[in-house]
Amino acid sequence: MLGRGALALYLSVLVLLPLAALAAHSLDGGLSAFWQSVTTPEGIAALEFTLVVSVIVVIVNVVFGTLIAWVLVRDDFPGRGVVNSLIDLPFALPTIVVSVVLLALYGKGSPVGIDIALTRSAVGVALLFVTLPFVVRSVQPVLIELDRSMEEAAASLGASPATIVRRVVLPSLAPAIISGAALSFARALGEFGSVLLFAGALPFKTEVSSIYVYNQIENDNLSGAAAVSVVLLAIALLVLAALNVLSRNRSRHVL
């Protein structure tokens, strides 16, 4: 009982109250002002771009995050510990530093000959950088705990390695992959600092929703900023809920 009360209080203070205040704010100017704020062509363009790039980032993360986790768990190679600790670094770096570093490295005068600064690809790369750990870190512990005798049994029954991965390993990993994907999607939707300098925040091109919201705040349009944030939150909530259901169904299917 006490635990539940503490949880309710904690979540209310940290999450529910701020979100409720945000939602209330978004309606400061009434419903029509809310609608007007979220349907400006610039706001819609930013939202569409944010969603598309976030989905792409999630797909890449699912593939490479799972691969990285696999290699880190199943392969033994010199420097594995170092690589393993590198994975979390994107979390530790202030995101605006990420932007500056990426701009210096992959902009004009790039020492490696890659110039993607101020393009939409820049947004994708910055988001991939800051969301790297999510899938890796969700999949890794599950993979460590995975009972290898199942794979051995499949192999002894004549299944090819590809079949084993597809029919035995991936189904067990699916809930972890999905939860990692959900986290990276949510993070990508709200990311601000890392895309700011590197992508240039140009309206209709590289401006993501979080930057659009920031510009609205700076322009003293607080209720408009809140309105767009509420839409972002609603989308995040929907996607997280859908992935949660998917992940639950997967685990039931496997067990």
Added chain:
Amino acid sequence: MAPRTIARVTSRALPVLAASALLAGCGSSSGGKTVALVAYSTPQAAYAALIPAFQATAAGKGISFTQSYGASGDQSRAVLAGQPANVVNFSLTSDMTKLVSPGIVSPSWDAGPTHGFVTNSVVVFIVRKGNPKHITNWDDLVQPGVKVITPNPLSSGSARWNIMAAYGAQLHEGKTPSQADAYLAALLKNTVAQPTSARDALQTFLSGEGDVLLDYESEAIPDEKKGDAISYVIPASTILIQNPIAVVTRGGTNPNAQAFVNYLLSPAGQTIWAQQGYRPVIPSLVNPKVFPTPADLFTIASLGGWTAVTKEFFGTPNGVVTKIEQGQGVSAG
């Protein structure tokens, strides 16, 4: 702080703003030997020279400072939400006038001989060293293929100076207001990045992006001195940037804050501002070799003043620039 006050603040600003103001509210308030300076971001380097110089004078002896720098609008909103401040210095006059009616700044803040301004500057074109694209006037910026960088005019005070410089220059060339609006649309169409602040825009330009950056002369001068591969061009027609300063009267005026502002406005203080790239507000101290007067220099007052201009150009949802940015084009007429 009583819970009531917290509730009131929260209902005014976004929760995050209120939270930051509350955190900042843990610091010291007015009175005593500490002066809380809240300023926009660009003069940070100048204050690093001005504060020790002030502390070395008789009036400044033993006075310590807390300093806060950030986007002009952010800083104004933070002070409005309760951040303690004894001296405020903004990029735009509109950020100062916002503080007058809540009683944070005296209505007569602009009554002094410099009309409340502590520094002047002008909008310039920062270009690559040697100006390879031969950018010398406003028309050059809207040529096809010229890549312009300016901060986002909806979020950055600096960008608003840029936009109004461009607009005023068009009017002075004999264009009609609607032709000038169309120029603004063409100018923003040529931008390749619109970072949220002047600092970010400079960083982007210095990384090699873009052909021309619209910026303050006071930013261009130290950067050129620092050895960055840039030059700057003062267009023949440009706007006089005037940055306001005031002593905060909320909770009682701190006499040391007044002494500090007096120093900033004194010939000694103004000389240091000039060394940092700002045009002094005392005309006799303006060295024409460093700070040549453009042929056609106009003020924001000649365009109606910031209060009217903010509404007409940057208002939500019908400002001219707001509409251009949001993809709704230039309204006819």
